[in-house]
Every structure is written in structure tokens, then in C-alpha cells.
Amino acid sequence: QVHLVESGGGVVQPGGSLGLSCEGSGFTFSIFAMYWVRQAPGKGLEWVAGVSYDGTNKYYADSVKGRFTISRDDSKNTLYLQMNTLRGEDTAVYYCARARGTVAMGGYWGQGTLVTVSS
Amino acid sequence: AIQMTQSPSSLSASVGDRVTITCRASQGIRNDLVWFQQKPGKAPKLLIYSASILQSGVPSRFSGSGSGTDFTLTISSLQPEDFATYYCLQDYSYPWTFGQGTKVDIK
Numbered sequence: 001q002v003h004l005v006e007s008g009g010g011v012v013q014p015g016g017s018l019g020l021s022c023e024g025s026g027f028t029f030s031i032f033a034m035y036w037v038r039q040a041p042g043k044g045l046e047w048v049a050g051v052s053y054d055g056t057n058k059y060y061a062d063s064v065k066g067r068f069t070i071s072r073d074d075s076k077n078t079l080y081l082q083m084n085t086l087r088g089e090d091t092a093v094y095y096c097a098r099a100r101g102t103v104a105m106g107g108y109w110g111q112g113t114l115v116t117v118s119s
Numbered sequence: 120a121i122q123m124t125q126s127p128s129s130l131s132a133s134v135g136d137r138v139t140i141t142c143r144a145s146q147g148i149r150n151d152l153v154w155f156q157q158k159p160g161k162a163p164k165l166l167i168y169s170a171s172i173l174q175s176g177v178p179s180r181f182s183g184s185g186s187g188t189d190f191t192l193t194i195s196s197l198q199p200e201d202f203a204t205y206y207c208l209q210d211y212s213y214p215w216t217f218g219q220g221t222k223v224d225i226k
Contacts, residue, residue: 035215037163045155045163045206047215059213062120095162105153105210107165107174 002026002108004096009113016086016117022079022096022110030054030074032106033099036081038092039112048094049081053102064090086117121145121209125218131226138194140221142185142207150186151211157220158203166205167192197223 008020022034036048049070050059058070069082079096093112100106122145132138142152150170155163165174167183170190180195194201202225207218 044220045157045208045217047208047217050213050215061214100168103210104151104168105165105208105215107168109162112162 002098004098004108004110006094006096006110006113009094009115011116011118012086013119014087014117017082017084018086018115019083020081020094020096020113020115022081024077024079024098027098027108029072029077031102033103034070034072034079035097035099035105036070036079037095037097037109038090039095040089040092043092046092051079053099083115086115088117091115091117120214121148121212121216123207123209123216123218125207125221127221128219129222129224131224132197133226134197134199136197136226138197138201138223140192140205140207142190142192142218144188144190144209144211147187148209148211151209152183152185152190153208153210154181154183154192155206155208156201156203157206163206194223 003025006022012018035050038048051070067085071080093114095112096110098106098108124143152170154167157163171183182193184191204220204222206220
């Protein structure tokens, strides 16, 4: 069965950096686009970034463009999110999600990892 | 970015009630709309994709309709396990965008 497991969350100071990982199993990782979605405490869902199945196309929310970088390593079945110049408003639970087919949002999500930006 | 306006932001209903949630896109998105259910502390659960296709395993009391800019999620007979927050998402063009959410609680 499909599993997605995020890791790398923690507490970081404003202006700092943090890298998240999402390891997939139970499916052929290399044929699916992958996404990051976040949820600030008590708030709604926000789509953060996406990467195509082959890693050539990357997309970002305006709120993170230029600060976050999404990438993937298909040899390790792992999705990454490198977050730089972090702000308080980046505090959230970060989920990874798998596409349904080549692009569209799918129903497989990880359990989430909490990132707290605070001094 | 496409704006998704979801309404209402919250509603109170009783078991057995018919519940309707709407989502309006700021521009046409064909039928590229997804509905999620989320319970506290849990990852979102996909209910409906392509505006009207029920995800495998989701009860048939959930249904979706619409295309272009106006979409609806309907729960035909609310069950105790349906009290949750519901979100729409447009996966038509990047950046993808969610609606603000609709919290369904017990009247």
C-alpha cells in the first residue's frame, strides 16, 4: 500500500533554513508528480509547491517563491523541500502528497511534519 | 493566481440533514476541482475529484457537481462521522489554490 512519510520538521529561528523530506513507498515513485501542502495552526490548507514526475518542472505558491525549493531523488523515492529565509508565517504542518495520474492532486498524503519558526 | 471562494465558512446541521457547500473560482477551471474532508489532527482525505467523481471508498451520500466557475459538494444525509472541515482545491493551473474551508458542526 502507498505510504508517504515526512521528516525534518522542528524549531528554527526567523531568517533560518530547514529542509524537509518525504519518503514514498508502495508505488513507483518516479512516475508521479509530487506536492507540498501546509496548514498553519488553526488555519486552512495552503498549496506550497509541486514538481513534475521527471523533476523538470517546478511550481510554487507566490508566498514561498524565491525562498523555498522543491526537488526529488527518484533513486531514493524521496521528495524534498528546502526552506530558506523562514518567517513566522511559515509556521505550519507540512504535508507531502502524491499526484493522481501525472498531474492532478491525489488522495495519498503523509501524516505531516511541524515546522515552527520562532526566536 | 485563481481565487477560490468557498461558502459558507461554517454551518451547523443535524444528523440526517442535507448539506450543501459551494466553491466559486475567480476564472473558469473546467472541472479541475477536488473536495477534501479534514478532521482535527489528521491529513485531508480526498472525497471527490474532477468535480464529480467519487473517490474509491467514499460513501455515496457525498456528491459533487459543477464546471467552469461554480461547484457544489452535497452530503445527502449527514452522518455523525461527517462532522469535519471541508475544502475545495483547484488543480487547473499553478499555483493551485484552496478554498478557505467550511466547518460542519453539530446543531
